[in-house]
Amino acid sequence: MTRVAKDTNWVAMSVSMTELGVYLDWIKDLSSTAYDIPYLFALPSGTDLNKLTDSLNKVFRAHRNLLSHFRANADGTISRLVPNCDSSEIAVDISYDDGEPDLNRLVKPFSDSEGDLYRIHIIRSAAKSYLFIQMHHLVFDGASAMVFIRDLNRAYAGGSLEEESVTAGMFAEKESESRKSEAFFAAQRWYDDLLSGVDSSSEPYHDKECGERRAAYESISLDMDSNRLRDVARKLGIKTSTFFTCVFGYVLSRFSGSKEALFASICAGRFPEVANDIGLFVKTFPVLERFDGNERISDHIRKTDEQIACHRKNGLFSFADACSKYNLSIPAMFAYQGENESEVDFLGGKTALKYILPDNPRNDLLGEALSCNGEYVFRLSYRTDLYEKGTAESFTQCYRKIAHEFMSKLDGGFSDVDMASESQRRLLDAFLPKSEAQSGPNDIITLFRQQAQKHPDAVALIIGDVKRTYAEVDCLSDRIAGYLIGKGIGRGSTVSILIHRNEYMVIASLGALKSGAGYQPLDPSYPPERLLFMVQDAKASMVIADEDLTPLISGYKGQFLLTKDIPSLPPSDKSFSIPAICGDDVFTLLYTSGSTGVPKGVVLEHGNLANFCRHYQKEFGMGVGTVNAAYASYGFDANMMDMYPALTCGGTVCVVPEEIRLDFQAMGEYYEKNNVAVSFLTTQVGRQFATSPFRPSCLKHLMVGGEKLVPLAPPEGLDFRNIYGPTECTIFVTCKAVDKEYLRIPIGKSFAGAALYVVDECGRRVPPCVPGELWIAGRCVGRGYLNRPEQNEKSFAKNPFSKEAGYERVYRTGDVVRILPNGEIDFLGRNDGQVKVRGFRIELSEVEGVIREYPGIKDACVHAWDMGEAGKMIAAYVVSDDKVDAKAIRSFILERKPPYMVPASIAQLDSIPLNQNGKVNRRMLPKPSSASVSQGSDIAAKREDNVLEAELKRAISEITGSGDVPYDVPLEYAGLTSIGMIRLSAFLYNKFGISLGSKELKGKGLLELENEVLKAWMECGVQPLAADGARAKADVFEPYPLSAAQLGIYMECMKEPESTSYNIPVVLEFVKETDAEKLAQAVAAVI
Structure with missing residues (x-):
C-alpha cells in the first residue's frame, strides 16, 4: 500500500462519467487485467536505482491522482479518494526483484476494489535492470504514459515537478456541474438525432462461444505512403485518424453482413487545463456509419469527420449515457493510436518502450491503427472464445486492402470497392472443385436399366411388407411407359403423379421417365387450388393418380391413369418405340414458393440427377444391396435422393410408410427389419432421431437438411451429415459430417462437383468470413423455372468466374453465407423474405x-x-x-x-x-406464446394446477420455449410443432411409461392430454424405471390396470405429493442375536 501518515485525511471527490463506466465494468470481474496498462522499461546502463526510486516518488507526489482509491458508497454513488496531506508524507510502494523479468508473475489483477491502482517493480538482473509499471485505466491512459515518462526524466535529471493545478477529481466535479446545463441537453438532442431507431451494434458473426475469455492479436503492415495519406487528409480537410476509422467501419460492416456499422471509438485529445495531467481523460463515443453504394468515398469520410467533431463537442453526453438511453451494447471498438515510438528518451539514455498487450480483452473486437517508425500498422485484438484465428487474419487482410481501395478510389463510390486481395482470391480458387471428365450414361433410365439387367432378382423396392425386385419394377414401369407412349406422350411432355405414399412413388415415376416425358410429383396434402394450378401450369398431358385423390384436381380436364389399373395394363412387348433419353431431357418439375405468391416450377434434367447419383453413391459407399430409406414427401426434392442413387447402383429403396413417419420407435424397428444403411430426414426430425434410443444399429449414414441444424454433440456410431442445397441445384450441393459441437454447424464443402461462390451485392467474390450471397455453378444447376422468363433472368446468370464446360451458368440462391478459412460454408440465413x-x-x-x-x-x-x-x-x-x-x-x-x-x-x-x-x-x-393464440379460456383463473398438470405444463413449456400453456387450445396452435409432438411423446414415455404417438396428441389441449395420461394409467398402469433409468422390460415388470380404490388413492396422492398421509411406516424390534443378513434375504423374498 501507498505509505502516508496515519492521520492523513482522504478527500472524497467525484468521478467522471468515463471513470464511472470503467469502474462499473471492472468490478464485474476483479480477477481480470482487461483495464490494466503495464509497461516494461529496460533501464539504461549505469542507472542509479536509488535516484530512480526518489524520482518515482516525486512523480507520484506531483500526480496525486495515481494514488486514488475508488469506493462504492451506501447511496450507490462512486467516489474517488485522494490523500490530502503534504507531499513529503507520501511514499510510493516499490518492489525490488532479482533475476529476469517474468511477465506472467508481474502482470496480475488489482483485486482490491478500494486499494492502490498502481504497481511498480525495479528488477535487477545480471545483464541489465528493468522498471516495470502497471497502472489501472481508472488513473492512467495512453497520453498519461508520455506525461509519466517526461516527468520521470525531469525528476531524474534533478528538475522540480509542479503539482497538478486541475486534478482528475476537479475535472470530474466540473463535468458533474456542466451536466446540469443546457449544453448537456443540447448534446442529448444531437445524440437523439444520431442514434434513435438504430437496431443494433455491429459485430462479425461469432465462430464459437466457448472456452476461456482471452485476448489474441493479429497485426499487419498497411504498406501505405504516409506522406500521401497526409496530403489526402489535408485535401479533404479531415484528421488522419478519421481515414482509418472509416476503413474500420467499412470492414466491420461487411464482416457483420450489414450496410452500416456501429462501434466505439476514442478521443485521446485533452482539454488544455489537463494536458499535463495523469489520469483517465480519454473519451469514448459511438460511431455510426452507413454505407451507400453510390455515395462518394471522399464525401463519406468528410461526413464521418464531422460526426466525430460533433462527438467531441457534445462530450457531456457520455458513452454510458448513450448506451443506457438507446439500449446499445457495443462490442467492437476502434482506436487510432498515432505515433507509437519504439524507443524513447529515458533517464539520460534511450530505451525500448515495451507495452505489454493484455491477456484479458476489454472488447470482443478492438482494432488499432498506429504508426511505427513511419510505417502504418493495423493491430486487431479479438476474443478467442468468440473468434477463430482465421477470422482475425481475414479481417486484418481486408483492412489493408480496403485502406488501399479507399486511397485509390476517393472519387468513386462504395460500389467500386473490392474487398478480396490477390492472396485471398487464390485461396478461394483453391476451394473450387477440380475438373473431372464425365463418363458413362448421363440419364437415369439407362442407369436403371443397366441394374435391372445385371441384378433382376435384387430387391429394388420395399414398402411395409411389400417387396419388388428390379425385374418387377422394370416390367411394371415399362407397362406405364407403353401406355403413355400409346397416348402420344413423350419427350417434351409432362406427366403429373398424384398418389399416396405407396410403391408407385417409384414405379409411376420410372414409367413416366421411360416414355421420354418429365414427371411432376404432387403432394396430396396441398390445397386443391394449388394442386390444380401446378398441373395446369405444367400443361400435364396425363395425371397418374390414386382414384380417391382425383377430386383434389376436379378442375383438370385431361387424361387420367389410375394406379388401380396399372397391374392390368398389357405387358410390354416392346412394340412401342422407347425413346433414347439424353442428359439434357427434362427429368422432373418441382414447385417451390414464389415471391409473388405464385409457386414456381423448377425444371431439372436427367444430367443433373445422373451427376448427383454418381457422387452420392461414391460418398456413401453404395452398391448392390445397399438399402436407402425413402422418408421425404413425394413432392419434396429430397425424395429424388431417397430413390435414384439406390435404383442406379443395384440398391434398395425402402419407403417409410406414412403412419410411422413420426413414430421413432416404429421407424427404428422398420429400419432394423429392412437393414436400412442410408437415410435422409428433415432437419428437426433427423436431429431427434439421431439421438433417440430407437435409432437402429444398422443405420450407418444419416443426412439432415431443409433448415438450420440446431447444434448437438456428434451422435456416437453414426455418420451424421448436415446437407444443404436449393431445389434449383438438384437436391444438395454441400455436405458436412458433424464431428464436434459447433455454435452453428457448417453446411460443409462442395458436393457433386458444385462450384460455390460467395459474392457481394455487385457480384464480386468476398474474402473468407465475409457474409455474402451464395452463387452455385456446375452440373447440378437445373434448367430454370417453367414459364418464368423474368424470374430466370433474375436467378440464373452467365458465370463470370469460369468458362469451363458444365460451369457456364450460376444460380443465385438468395442465401447469405460465409466461406470459412478451411473452405466450408457457414449458413447464416436468407437475404429475402x-x-x-x-x-x-x-x-x-x-x-x-x-x-x-x-x-x-x-x-x-x-x-x-x-x-x-x-x-x-x-x-x-x-x-x-x-x-x-x-x-x-x-x-x-x-x-x-x-x-x-x-x-x-x-x-x-x-x-x-x-x-x-x-x-x-x-x-x-x-x-x-400460447397466450397469443388462447381462445379466451378462463379455466386457469378458476383453480390451481394439480401436480400432473403442472408437470405437463413444465415439459410443454421447455419444448415450445414459451412459459404459457393454454388449457383448451390444441397444443400445435400453442407452438408445439410436429417436432415438438415427438419430443412430448418421448417425455411421456420416459417420465410415465405411456406410449402416446404424435397422432394421438394432435388436436389436444392440456386438459385432453391429462385425460389421455389418466386413461392410459387406468388401462395398463405405469411401467417403472429400471436402475439405469430405462423402462423395465415386460418380462420383468408386467403392467396391470389399477383398481377403482387404487386409482382413487393415487389421485389423492397426486394432489399433495409431499404429504405422508397414505404412507404406512412400521418399526419392528428384534433380539440382538438376529442374523441381519438372513433378515434382509427374508424381506427381499417376501417383496
Whole structure:
C-alpha cells in the first residue's frame, strides 16, 4: 500500500462519467487485467536505482491522482479518494526483484476494489535492470504514459515537478456541474438525432462461444505512403485518424453482413487545463456509419469527420449515457493510436518502450491503427472464445486492402470497392472443385436399366411388407411407359403423379421417365387450388393418380391413369418405340414458393440427377444391396435422393410408410427389419432421431437438411451429415459430417462437383468470413423455372468466374453465407423474405398476403422464429378493430395454402411496430406464446394446477420455449410443432411409461392430454424405471390396470405429493442375536 501518515485525511471527490463506466465494468470481474496498462522499461546502463526510486516518488507526489482509491458508497454513488496531506508524507510502494523479468508473475489483477491502482517493480538482473509499471485505466491512459515518462526524466535529471493545478477529481466535479446545463441537453438532442431507431451494434458473426475469455492479436503492415495519406487528409480537410476509422467501419460492416456499422471509438485529445495531467481523460463515443453504394468515398469520410467533431463537442453526453438511453451494447471498438515510438528518451539514455498487450480483452473486437517508425500498422485484438484465428487474419487482410481501395478510389463510390486481395482470391480458387471428365450414361433410365439387367432378382423396392425386385419394377414401369407412349406422350411432355405414399412413388415415376416425358410429383396434402394450378401450369398431358385423390384436381380436364389399373395394363412387348433419353431431357418439375405468391416450377434434367447419383453413391459407399430409406414427401426434392442413387447402383429403396413417419420407435424397428444403411430426414426430425434410443444399429449414414441444424454433440456410431442445397441445384450441393459441437454447424464443402461462390451485392467474390450471397455453378444447376422468363433472368446468370464446360451458368440462391478459412460454408440465413420450415421453403410475404385477405384485417406481418430444439415456426401478427378468431384465420389460410404455411401462432396487436425508416421493427414483435393464440379460456383463473398438470405444463413449456400453456387450445396452435409432438411423446414415455404417438396428441389441449395420461394409467398402469433409468422390460415388470380404490388413492396422492398421509411406516424390534443378513434375504423374498 501507498505509505502516508496515519492521520492523513482522504478527500472524497467525484468521478467522471468515463471513470464511472470503467469502474462499473471492472468490478464485474476483479480477477481480470482487461483495464490494466503495464509497461516494461529496460533501464539504461549505469542507472542509479536509488535516484530512480526518489524520482518515482516525486512523480507520484506531483500526480496525486495515481494514488486514488475508488469506493462504492451506501447511496450507490462512486467516489474517488485522494490523500490530502503534504507531499513529503507520501511514499510510493516499490518492489525490488532479482533475476529476469517474468511477465506472467508481474502482470496480475488489482483485486482490491478500494486499494492502490498502481504497481511498480525495479528488477535487477545480471545483464541489465528493468522498471516495470502497471497502472489501472481508472488513473492512467495512453497520453498519461508520455506525461509519466517526461516527468520521470525531469525528476531524474534533478528538475522540480509542479503539482497538478486541475486534478482528475476537479475535472470530474466540473463535468458533474456542466451536466446540469443546457449544453448537456443540447448534446442529448444531437445524440437523439444520431442514434434513435438504430437496431443494433455491429459485430462479425461469432465462430464459437466457448472456452476461456482471452485476448489474441493479429497485426499487419498497411504498406501505405504516409506522406500521401497526409496530403489526402489535408485535401479533404479531415484528421488522419478519421481515414482509418472509416476503413474500420467499412470492414466491420461487411464482416457483420450489414450496410452500416456501429462501434466505439476514442478521443485521446485533452482539454488544455489537463494536458499535463495523469489520469483517465480519454473519451469514448459511438460511431455510426452507413454505407451507400453510390455515395462518394471522399464525401463519406468528410461526413464521418464531422460526426466525430460533433462527438467531441457534445462530450457531456457520455458513452454510458448513450448506451443506457438507446439500449446499445457495443462490442467492437476502434482506436487510432498515432505515433507509437519504439524507443524513447529515458533517464539520460534511450530505451525500448515495451507495452505489454493484455491477456484479458476489454472488447470482443478492438482494432488499432498506429504508426511505427513511419510505417502504418493495423493491430486487431479479438476474443478467442468468440473468434477463430482465421477470422482475425481475414479481417486484418481486408483492412489493408480496403485502406488501399479507399486511397485509390476517393472519387468513386462504395460500389467500386473490392474487398478480396490477390492472396485471398487464390485461396478461394483453391476451394473450387477440380475438373473431372464425365463418363458413362448421363440419364437415369439407362442407369436403371443397366441394374435391372445385371441384378433382376435384387430387391429394388420395399414398402411395409411389400417387396419388388428390379425385374418387377422394370416390367411394371415399362407397362406405364407403353401406355403413355400409346397416348402420344413423350419427350417434351409432362406427366403429373398424384398418389399416396405407396410403391408407385417409384414405379409411376420410372414409367413416366421411360416414355421420354418429365414427371411432376404432387403432394396430396396441398390445397386443391394449388394442386390444380401446378398441373395446369405444367400443361400435364396425363395425371397418374390414386382414384380417391382425383377430386383434389376436379378442375383438370385431361387424361387420367389410375394406379388401380396399372397391374392390368398389357405387358410390354416392346412394340412401342422407347425413346433414347439424353442428359439434357427434362427429368422432373418441382414447385417451390414464389415471391409473388405464385409457386414456381423448377425444371431439372436427367444430367443433373445422373451427376448427383454418381457422387452420392461414391460418398456413401453404395452398391448392390445397399438399402436407402425413402422418408421425404413425394413432392419434396429430397425424395429424388431417397430413390435414384439406390435404383442406379443395384440398391434398395425402402419407403417409410406414412403412419410411422413420426413414430421413432416404429421407424427404428422398420429400419432394423429392412437393414436400412442410408437415410435422409428433415432437419428437426433427423436431429431427434439421431439421438433417440430407437435409432437402429444398422443405420450407418444419416443426412439432415431443409433448415438450420440446431447444434448437438456428434451422435456416437453414426455418420451424421448436415446437407444443404436449393431445389434449383438438384437436391444438395454441400455436405458436412458433424464431428464436434459447433455454435452453428457448417453446411460443409462442395458436393457433386458444385462450384460455390460467395459474392457481394455487385457480384464480386468476398474474402473468407465475409457474409455474402451464395452463387452455385456446375452440373447440378437445373434448367430454370417453367414459364418464368423474368424470374430466370433474375436467378440464373452467365458465370463470370469460369468458362469451363458444365460451369457456364450460376444460380443465385438468395442465401447469405460465409466461406470459412478451411473452405466450408457457414449458413447464416436468407437475404429475402423466404425461410425454411420443416424443409419447405416458404415466402413469408405469401402467407402475409393471404392473411390480409381475411375480412377485418387492417394490417399484418409474418415472422419466422427459431424455437431452439423445437425448430423454426411461423408467427403471424394482425391488426383489426374487432377481436380476431385465430382458429378461423388458420382455417382460412388452410383453404388456400399447404399445412406447413399455416402460422403456429397468431397474435393481435394494436399496431405493427415500425422503425424510424418505416420498416417493420421485428425486434419489437412479441415472441410467440400460447397466450397469443388462447381462445379466451378462463379455466386457469378458476383453480390451481394439480401436480400432473403442472408437470405437463413444465415439459410443454421447455419444448415450445414459451412459459404459457393454454388449457383448451390444441397444443400445435400453442407452438408445439410436429417436432415438438415427438419430443412430448418421448417425455411421456420416459417420465410415465405411456406410449402416446404424435397422432394421438394432435388436436389436444392440456386438459385432453391429462385425460389421455389418466386413461392410459387406468388401462395398463405405469411401467417403472429400471436402475439405469430405462423402462423395465415386460418380462420383468408386467403392467396391470389399477383398481377403482387404487386409482382413487393415487389421485389423492397426486394432489399433495409431499404429504405422508397414505404412507404406512412400521418399526419392528428384534433380539440382538438376529442374523441381519438372513433378515434382509427374508424381506427381499417376501417383496
